[in-house]
Amino acid sequence: MKIEMFHLCPYRDLPEDFREKYRSVWVDVPRHLFDGEIAARTYNQTLDELKYAAEMGYDGICVNEHHQNAYGLMPSPNIMAAIMSRETEDVAIIVMGNSIALYDPPIRVAEEFAMLDCISGGRLVAGFPVGSAMDTAFGYGANPATLREKYAEAEELILRAWEEDEVFSFDGKYTQLRYVNLWPRPLQKPRPPIWVPGAGSIETWNNCIEKGHLYAYLSYSGFKRGKQVMDGFWKVARAAGVDNPYHAGFLQLVCVADNEQELHDKYAAHTEYFFNKMLHIYPGFADPPGYRTIDTIKAGLMAQTTSFGRAGEGESTFDELREAGNVVAGTPQQVANQLEQVIKDLRIGHLMILNQFGSIPHELAKENIRRTAQEVVPQLRHLWPEYEDHWWPQNAIVRDSVEATAD
Amino acid sequence: MNERSISVRNGRFEVDVLEGGSGDPLLFLHGVFGLEWTPLLERLSLGHTVVAPRTPGFGESTGTENLDDIHDLVFFYLDLLDELDLSHLPLVGHSLGGMFAAELAATQPERFSHVALASPFGLWDNADPVTDLFTISLPDLAKAMYANEKSEAAVAVATAPQARMTEVDPETDEGQATINYLVERAKSMSTAAKYLWPIPNRGLVKRLHRVRQPGLVIWGESDGIVPPVYAERFAAQMPNAVVHIVPDAAHMVVDEQPDHVAGLIEDLLAR
Secondary structure: OOEEOOOOOOOOOOOHHHHHHHHOOEEEHHHHOOOOHHHHHHHHHHHHHHHHHHHHHHEEEOOOOOOOOOOOOOOOHHHHHHHHHOOOOOOOEEOOOOOHHHHHOOOOHHHHHHHHHHHHOEEEEEEEEOHHHHHHHHHHOOOOHHHHHHHHHHHHHHHHHHHHHOOOEEOOOOEEEEEOOOOOOOOOOOOOOOEEEEEHHHHHHHHHHHOEEEEOOOOOOOOHHHHHHHHHHHHHHHHHHOOOHEEEEEEEEEEEOOHHHHHHHHHHHHHHHHHHHHHOOOOHHHHHOOOOOHHHHHHHHHHHOOOOOOOOOOOHHHHHHOOOOEEEEHHHHHHHHHHHHHHHOOOOOOEEOOOOOOOOOOOHHHHHHHHHHHHHHHHHOOOOOEEEEOOOOOOOOOOOOOOOOOO | OOOEEEEOOOOEEEEEEEEOOOEEEEEEEOOOEEOOOOOHHHHHHHOOOEEEOOOOOOOOOHHHHHHOOOOHHHHHHHHHHHHHHHOOEEEEOOHHHHHHHHHHHOOOHHOOOOOEEOOOOOOOOOOOOOOOOOOOOOOHHHHHHHHOOOHHHHHHHHHHOOOOOOOOOOOOOOOOOHHHHHHHHHHHHHHHHHHHHHOOOHHHHHOHOOOOEEEEEEOOOOOOOOOOOOOHHHHHHHOOOOEEEEEEOOOOOOHOOOHHHHHHHHHHOOO
16 A cells, blocks of 8 residues: 655635635636735745655655646646655655646657656656646636547657657647657656546546556545545446556545544644635536536436535535545544545555645644654555555655565 | 438538428528527528528537537538538528628628628627626526526526536436436537637637628627627628617527517518
């Protein structure tokens, strides 16, 4: 089992009445709320927290891409990953990732990931998200109806650019290149492992199974709804003869304290900030026409599991969020027990943990990182000893069991 | 009214076509909210054979996957007209169909005797942005579409189910009806997005001067989707067009004031 720390780099200082006054944290979040001094502090604290997570014993650190929002301030996660490639020695650098359909030509992503892989010494995980509707259709003006087709073409181009030995021509519908000849190429051969973050769409499952990419279910609906989605994924996977838990990952918010009183005092307000402000998304931005395919709409109508965030939902309290499984909070032992159950229920070999979320300030974030990494993570590494992890960077540290006997 | 399916390009498109009336043919291109046989078409069919195709991606008309942009769409419609052996006929287009009509008339001006555009998309001016059809809430959409927000049609729009909000039981007839409605809406709106996303401007302003037939630009006075100021902007490019602003009507002017609009079209055809 591998456990990585995920950081969203959120804007931690939205006003108290944000939810009442403004309609969305994404796309048209008022720009007067942005303070450059706060952002400067946030970026540097985020980098410090990522480095600290590596020092405390996480297997990898994850960053991701979002646009025009206060939820996550990393339009270019590659910049953060470049710094982390130098600031860390051995952990996996997991970029979760670059929305490959947004780059014209997408060869730019192949180049930057190749640079990161070389700089980090072969520790890169290359993430290929389709991207949220807010980021792609609105932030970058991409037509939601053609996004997946564009994504598929970009994926093909990037993989070929990494893997083929000769200069080739690419005559695509969205990209035409007379000469494709990547300099640099990745250090890992033939290429870095590819992880695909998804929010529950059927097409993404199928693509991951077909291509052999890791599927990471990133949602904040918690592990209870997460199980519905992962059951769907494993049904598709098993039909294709795939059952290695390392093929899948899941994201979970975690906070650790010594008792209930301390948990509430330290984390309740910050958790509520995350769910009630960071996920306060105007519904019109969350589901533009064509973003979800017909099949996914049909499936989603029946299961209600395909929405990113909580567009249109009401406010929630810390206790409600714990109860629903949106956040796993408790003593180190309670958290370890609950996460072990989540890992087994969802059948995942990679657990991505958010220790800094919402408005958690720097020192408390570090405390949560240290306690989770040192008191929780070591209790989980023994899981899935019989499986081999084919989705780990070739030169990143391996701390879990290596007595793999099954694929 | 008859409904039949026309095969275009060896079956790459199977297109529903509604036809009614008698006399010389008149081509009607429906708007972004779909095609029905409305009182306007019924009224026009008193003097013409009204031919109203359903654009691929709407309803049962197939082949939208073969259309990437407005250029493809125009050539699809020219092929359909060849298939139907239609030329030298009046062309009426509403909303998204108004944009298509303007493009078609600019591409083959000799094919169309008269051109009437009702609340067409296709031009963009930063000073008067066209409403973002894809993010507007349903109650606001109803107000933008209809002058009378209490009308039955407006209430139906305001209270329609939404994919993200609706939990349905697929085992019931009602649940299936909701699923079918939401699937149709997702399908037709993602088709519309090909021509309208993220800004409804595909360069028509560079071609619109070629629409030199006797022309008519109709606008609902309180259109909340494409603001009525665009009426003059269309007419300014079309050398033979006149503008009519219709009171007590909004974007759905063709449904809201069918007699008034039919009268305007008949006046146009007399020119």
